[in-house]
Amino acid sequence: MFYREAGQFKTTYKADQAIFPIFQDRMAIAIYLLIAFVAIPVFGNDFFITSMMIPFLIFSLAAIGLNILVGYTGQISLGTGAFMGVGAYACYKLTTIFPDINIIVLIISSGFFSAVIGMLFGLPSLRIKGFYLVVTTLAAQFFLEWCFIRIPWLYNYNDSGAIEVPQREVFGIIATGASATPTTRYLIVLAIVVVMTWIASNIIHGRIGRAWMMIRDMDIAAELMGIRPLNAKLSAFAVSSFYCGVAGAMMVFFWLGAAEVESFDINHSFLILFMVVIGGLGSLVGSFLGAAFIWILPVILRAIPRTFGLDINAATIEHVNFMIIGGLIIFFLIVEPHGLARLWGLAKQKLRVWPFPY
Amino acid sequence: MFKKLIFGAVAVAMVSGAQVNNAYAEDTLYLPSLSYRTGPYAGGGVPIANGFSDYMTMLNERDGGIGGVKVVVEECETGYNSQKGVECYESTKSKNALVYNPMSTGITLQLVPKAPVDQIPVFSMGYGLSATAVGEKFPWGFNYPTTYWSQLSAILKYIDSKGGVKGKKIGYIYLDVGYGREPLPLLEKLSKSMGFSIARFPVAGKEMQNQSSHWLNVRKEKPDWMIMWGWGAMNSTAIKEAAKIRFPMDHFIGNWWAGADADLAPVGKIGKGYLAANFSGIGTDFPAIKDIFTHVLDAGKSTQTTDRDQVGDVLYNRAVANAVIVAEAIMAAQKSTGKKVINGADMRLGLETFNLSADRLKELGLEGFMAPIKASCKDHEGGGGIFVQQWNGSAWEKISEPISPETDVIRPLLEEAAAKYIADKPDWKTQTCS
Numbered sequence: 001m002f003y004r005e006a007g008q009f010k011t012t013y014k015a016d017q018a019i020f021p022i023f024q025d026r027m028a029i030a031i032y033l034l035i036a037f038v039a040i041p042v043f044g045n046d047f048f049i050t051s052m053m054i055p056f057l058i059f060s061l062a063a064i065g066l067n068i069l070v071g072y073t074g075q076i077s078l079g080t081g082a083f084m085g086v087g088a089y090a091c092y093k094l095t096t097i098f099p100d101i102n103i104i105v106l107i108i109s110s111g112f113f114s115a116v117i118g119m120l121f122g123l124p125s126l127r128i129k130g131f132y133l134v135v136t137t138l139a140a141q142f143f144l145e146w147c148f149i150r151i152p153w154l155y156n157y158n159d160s161g162a163i164e165v166p167q168r169e170v171f172g173i174i175a176t177g178a179s180a181t182p183t184t185r186y187l188i189v190l191a192i193v194v195v196m197t198w199i200a201s202n203i204i205h206g207r208i209g210r211a212w213m214m215i216r217d218m219d220i221a222a223e224l225m226g227i228r229p230l231n232a233k234l235s236a237f238a239v240s241s242f243y244c245g246v247a248g249a250m251m252v253f254f255w256l257g258a259a260e261v262e263s264f265d266i267n268h269s270f271l272i273l274f275m276v277v278i279g280g281l282g283s284l285v286g287s288f289l290g291a292a293f294i295w296i297l298p299v300i301l302r303a304i305p306r307t308f309g310l311d312i313n314a315a316t317i318e319h320v321n322f323m324i325i326g327g328l329i330i331f332f333l334i335v336e337p338h339g340l341a342r343l344w345g346l347a348k349q350k351l352r353v354w355p356f357p358y
Numbered sequence: 359m360f361k362k363l364i365f366g367a368v369a370v371a372m373v374s375g376a377q378v379n380n381a382y383a384e385d386t387l388y389l390p391s392l393s394y395r396t397g398p399y400a401g402g403g404v405p406i407a408n409g410f411s412d413y414m415t416m417l418n419e420r421d422g423g424i425g426g427v428k429v430v431v432e433e434c435e436t437g438y439n440s441q442k443g444v445e446c447y448e449s450t451k452s453k454n455a456l457v458y459n460p461m462s463t464g465i466t467l468q469l470v471p472k473a474p475v476d477q478i479p480v481f482s483m484g485y486g487l488s489a490t491a492v493g494e495k496f497p498w499g500f501n502y503p504t505t506y507w508s509q510l511s512a513i514l515k516y517i518d519s520k521g522g523v524k525g526k527k528i529g530y531i532y533l534d535v536g537y538g539r540e541p542l543p544l545l546e547k548l549s550k551s552m553g554f555s556i557a558r559f560p561v562a563g564k565e566m567q568n569q570s571s572h573w574l575n576v577r578k579e580k581p582d583w584m585i586m587w588g589w590g591a592m593n594s595t596a597i598k599e600a601a602k603i604r605f606p607m608d609h610f611i612g613n614w615w616a617g618a619d620a621d622l623a624p625v626g627k628i629g630k631g632y633l634a635a636n637f638s639g640i641g642t643d644f645p646a647i648k649d650i651f652t653h654v655l656d657a658g659k660s661t662q663t664t665d666r667d668q669v670g671d672v673l674y675n676r677a678v679a680n681a682v683i684v685a686e687a688i689m690a691a692q693k694s695t696g697k698k699v700i701n702g703a704d705m706r707l708g709l710e711t712f713n714l715s716a717d718r719l720k721e722l723g724l725e726g727f728m729a730p731i732k733a734s735c736k737d738h739e740g741g742g743g744i745f746v747q748q749w750n751g752s753a754w755e756k757i758s759e760p761i762s763p764e765t766d767v768i769r770p771l772l773e774e775a776a777a778k779y780i781a782d783k784p785d786w787k788t789q790t791c792s
Contacts, residue, residue, distance in 0.1 A: 046452065051445045096782070149534060149562075159543050159775060160487065160536040162467050166782045178471040179785055256444060258468050260536050262563070263440065299445065302435075314433035315395030 003351045019201060036190055041183045049182040054255045056295050057186075057193045058247050063275040063287035064200050065243025070273070071282035072204060073236035074216030075125050079118075079137040080244050080272045082144035085264030086114040087245025088252040089154045092163045096156060103168040103175055103253065104188065110249045111242040117144070118241020125233050141266055148261040164258045176253045185254040192250065196243065201284055203239065212236050213282075244272075278329060280341025289340035293332075298325055385699055386430045387423070387688060389414065390450040392460050397437035398563075399590040401620045405668050406461055407433060409677025412654050412669075416646075417685060419653040424685055425692040427699055440464040447472070456688065456705040457481050459680055463537040473498035474787050478702035479709055481687075483680045484509070484614060484637065487779070488540060488772060491739035493710070495776035497789040500709050502683055502740040503637050503731050506613070507772060508763030510541045510585075512744045513611055513635055514548060515761055517583050524553040529581030531572065531588070531596060534560035537615075538587045544771060551767070557581050566592035573599040586612040593621035597629045607631030607749075614744065618672040622749045630751040635744045638679040638728050640754050642670035645723030647678070672747075672754060679728050686712040687733070710735045729760055735791035741765055 003024050010016045020026045040053060066080050091110035095103060121140035125133050148154060155163050167177030174180045175188060203209050211232040214222035223229055252259045271294060279290020301321050305312045336343045350357070391410055394403035414429045423429050432453075434446035443465030447458065458473075458480050460466045466486030473480045474497065481500045482490070488507045490499030504512075517523050530545060532538030538560070549556050557579040559572045569592075576584065584605065588596055593616045600610055608631040612621075617634020625632075642648065650669060654660050668674050691700045691708025700708070714731045731740040743760035780786040 047448045051448045055441075159540065160463075160467055161539045162464075162536055164467070164471070167785055177783070177785075178475045256441065256468060257471060260440065260464055260467070262464065262535065303449070313395075314393060314435040318396050318435040318437070 003348070003354075005352075019205065033194070036194075037187070041187060046182050049186045050255070052296050052299055054182070054186055054189055055251075056291055057189050058251045058255060059272065059275060059295050060288045060291040061193050061196060061250070062244050062247035062272050063279060063291050064197060064284060065240045065247060066272050067276050067279075067282065067284070067287050068200065068204070068212070068243065069236050069240035070276055071280075071286075072209060072216060073212040073233065073240075075122070075233060075236060076130065076134050077137040077240070078134055078266070078269045078273065079121060079140035079144070081264045081266060081268035082141045083114050083118055083241045083244040084248025084251060084268065085144060085148055085261070086117045086241075087111055087248035088259060088264065089148060089163065090114065090245065091249035091253060092156075092165075093154065095166060095168060099166070099168075103170060104192070107192070107246060107249045107253065111246040114245020114248070115238040115242040118237045118244070119234050122234055122237025122241075125237065126230060138266075141269055145261055145265060148264065160260075162258050162260045163252060165253050165256075176257075178257060180254075189250055189254050192246065196246065197284060200239075200243070204284070208232075208235060208239075216282075274329070278332060278339055280339025280344075283339070283341035285344055286339050286341030289344060293328075293340060294325075297328075301325075386428050387699065388453050388455055389429060389431050389684065390446070390453075390455050390458060391431050391433045392436045392443055392446050392458065392462070392465060393433045394436050394438045394461070396435060397439070399438040402590060402615070402618060402673055403438065403461070405618075405620065405671050405673040406677040406680075408660075408668065409674040410459070410681045412650050412660055413646075413678045413681035414685070415654045415659055416650045419657065419659055420649055424688045425698055427692075429685075436462065436465060438462050438464075440468055444468050451476050451478060454701055456700065456702055457684060457709070459483065459684070460486070463487075463540065464535065467536060470496070470499050471783075476702070477706075479706040481680075481684065481709065483676075483683065485537065488544075489775040489779050491737065491772050492776035493734065493736045493738040493789070494791055495773075495780055495786075495788050496738060497787065498706060500738045502733070502738070503679075503729060504741065504744065504763060505739050505768075505772070506541045506587075507544045507768050508739060508741070508765070509613055509635055509744055510544055511548065511764040511768055512761045513585060513613070513746075514552065515764065516746055516758065517611070518552070523583075526582040527555045527557060527579065529557045529559060529576055529579060529584040531559040531561060531576070531584060531586050533566065533587060533589050533592050534562045537589065541587065543775075544768070547771065548767075561588070561592055561596075566590065567595050569595050569599045570602075573603050573605075576600075576605065577603045582609065584610045586610070586616045588612065588616040592616075593618075594624045597622070597625045597632055601625075601628040608633060611635070611746070614676070617747060617749075617754070619754070620671070620673065622754075625749075627751045629749050632749045633757075634747055634749075634754075636672060636676075636747050636754075636756075637744050638672070638676040639724070639726060640670070640672060640675065640747065640756060644725070644727050646682075646727075647675070647723075649723065650678075675727070682722065682724065682728075683712075683714065683731070686714050686718075690733075709733060710738075735789065 005022045008023055062084060069075050069077050087110045090113035091106055094106045094110060124136040155161055165176050167179060168175055173184055175184055211227045214227050215229060215232045219229060275290035275294045278293055280286025298321050301324060302317055305317055391407060393407035394400060395407060411431045414431045417424055418428050434450060436443040436446055443460060447469055455478050458469055460469055460482055463485050466482040469480045470487055479498050479500060483502060484504060486501055488505035490496040490501050491505050514523055545556055559575060561569055561572055586596055610632055612634040614635045614637060617636055622629050655666060687708035690712035691704040692698060694707055694711060695704045710733050712733045716730045719725055719727060729743050743762040745756055745760050746758040747754045748757045
């Protein structure tokens with residue numbers, strides 16, 4: 001009734017090819033952004049912002065990064081955790097070497113280090129595919145984890161082997177370290193995620209993204225049509241690792257405050273891969289939905305018994321939580337193997353013809 | 359369709375989740391307990407969580423709380439995972455949390471910088487960042503009764519008393535995380551001053567149940583003594599492997615996280631002779647522990663389902679020791695502020711002023727349970743000693759008198775480490791102690 005495109009005429013090719021062709025969609029995006037930029041900082045409490053929104057946004061960005069590789073280019077990777085680590089350690093080294101440079105600039109530039117490492121480990125993808133590629137990216141994961149432990153220069157010879165975030169200011173406001181307010185950190189993370197999502201969307205809908213998708217759908221046909229697999233695959237690895245690296249740097253600087261190598265272990269690679277699979281391969285919305293499902297849902301489930309004053313053991317809650325999340329993952333994948341993004345699309349389609357479906 | 363239902367449910371939960379924080383009662387002492395009853399380290403986490411909550415329940419039942427105010431212990435499951443630990447911290451800190459006992463070095467490292475900002479002290483009992491012992495530099499961090507560094511020096515002192523350490527080769531096998539790496543700089547320094555050589559054997563977390571290659575190296579290196587900084591399943595595996603290469607058990611000494619009943623029970627007789635450091639009493643032969651039986655377990659008041667056999671275990675008793683120090687600090691804070699319900703800042707003062715003397719321990723029904731601790735502004739580790747215990751094949755036996763750490767050697771090193779920690783933190787708040 002309210003969500004339909006009747007009467008919205010497209011008079012230019014540009015309007016016809018817009019990502020959000022329907023006026024209501026554009027309004028919805030504006031409302032989401034308004035909620036994210038205004039309502040949440042004003043009304044959200046510290047716990048909601050630091051333990052739910054900040055990690056959710058950071059994991060969404062990492063999921064977008066992995067989605068570029070897995071969902072759009074069809075190259076499976078299990079090295080996401082390590083690539084996030086490269087970004088984090090690079091940013092840490094950069095800010096200790098250049099303490100006066102704006103931390104946001106350093107966070108973005110740490111993505112380039114990650115991109116180079118990602119390209120390096122992406123080289124085998126030119127010759128191998130599928131499960132064999134998984135093994136080489138797994139090697140990247142283990143090798144980089146080893147580096148984070150065994151090269152003390154990376155953590156400035158800190159006794160505990162952890163990287164601790166120094167205090168940095170952005171335009172006179174404390175942005176990192178323990179004294180930074182959750183709202184400041186949230187807004188910086190949000191701004192970076194929004195801008196980078198917008199850039200990702202543009203890359204994907206442009207020439208480069210189409211080349212990736214051709215490689216994914218049929219690499220031989222793509223080659224015959226003039227797509228160079230070398231460029232397409234390595235650029236996918238580079239862009240993907242760039243996004244993961246920025247996400248990793250933000251994870252340490254704006255969320256955790258200090259990190260050991262365990263923050264970048266193989267479990268995180270899996271976690272983000274699950275976000276991508278459950279959210280929907282080859283979908284930006286899916287990256288956000290998947291991150292919300294994997295990260296926010298357990299936090300809410302943990303809070304429910306306490307909210308209703310039920311006195312349940314913390315461990316029992318945790319066990320029940322594992323079971324519910326596991327069950328829901330199976331449920332959603334049976335109902336819609338293409339992930340939450342596809343469900344989202346179906347819901348929108350149904351809504352278009354509501355209340356008079358044909 | 360169900361998509362919308364789920365989103366609705368999520369939205370409802372979010373709104374109600376946002377109100378969680380107001381749900382605590384005003385007239386209680388709120389103590390969050392970061393426990394881990396799940397995950398690979400649950401074997402150690404369960405007795406620790408039980409001991410802490412049982413002792414506090416006992417105080418509630420027997421004395422009506424501390425200073426007439428009931429204690430509320432709320433557990434939050436961390437799974438020994440730093441990220442979940444921070445999440446637990448964020449979700450509980452606004453309920454007027456008095457003190458955090460992170461029960462994990464990784465989580466401690468995350469919380470130490472947050473403590474001064476949120477004005478809630480972090481009490482990492484015998485673990486965490488050794489440098490927090492320097493009270494002037496770390497007003498909000500505490501690690502009574504002693505630090506990893508002090509412990510290591512005491513262990514070396516024990517080795518020295520058993521035939522000298524000079525010219526010997528000491529093997530150091532450790533869990534390769536922040537916890538195991540923490541004593542390394544000290545080991546390096548002491549090896550020079552005490553004149554022994556070191557062989558290091560790092561065990562990564564995922565290899566902890568598969569240490570045959572590490573112990574092959576041990577056999578090759580032939581160290582005279584082995585020191586272990588292990589946790590969880592690593593400990594029993596290491597002892598079994600040591601037995602396999604016929605390493606003399608009475609020359610193999612674990613730190614106080616590598617000497618629990620849970621570690622040695624699966625090893626049994628072949629672990630006979632294995633040594634470990636400890637600082638809290640063994641067994642149930644203390645009036646206060648007996649009170650836990652009468653007031654908590656027999657009365658069915660245990661908020662957790664504590665196994666009766668578990669009471670008196672090394673880790674259970676250590677958690678009781680942790681709870682005793684917290685309770686004493688609360689009492690000291692109540693006395694000095696005159697308030698019954700205190701906050702984190704008062705608690706910090708309490709942690710700097712309590713005096714757990716031998717007489718006081720006797721009064722508490724814990725005579726000889728732990729070394730007396732006198733808190734001070736300057737010294738946040740209390741200089742407590744350790745003792746050495748030995749596994750007799752089925753139980754632990756205390757075999758040494760309290761060994762005091764080499765404070766005069768350790769203290770300057772701790773101060774150096776503390777200065778290094780705060781060097782790149784321009785806004786770090788220090789304090790001056792008179």
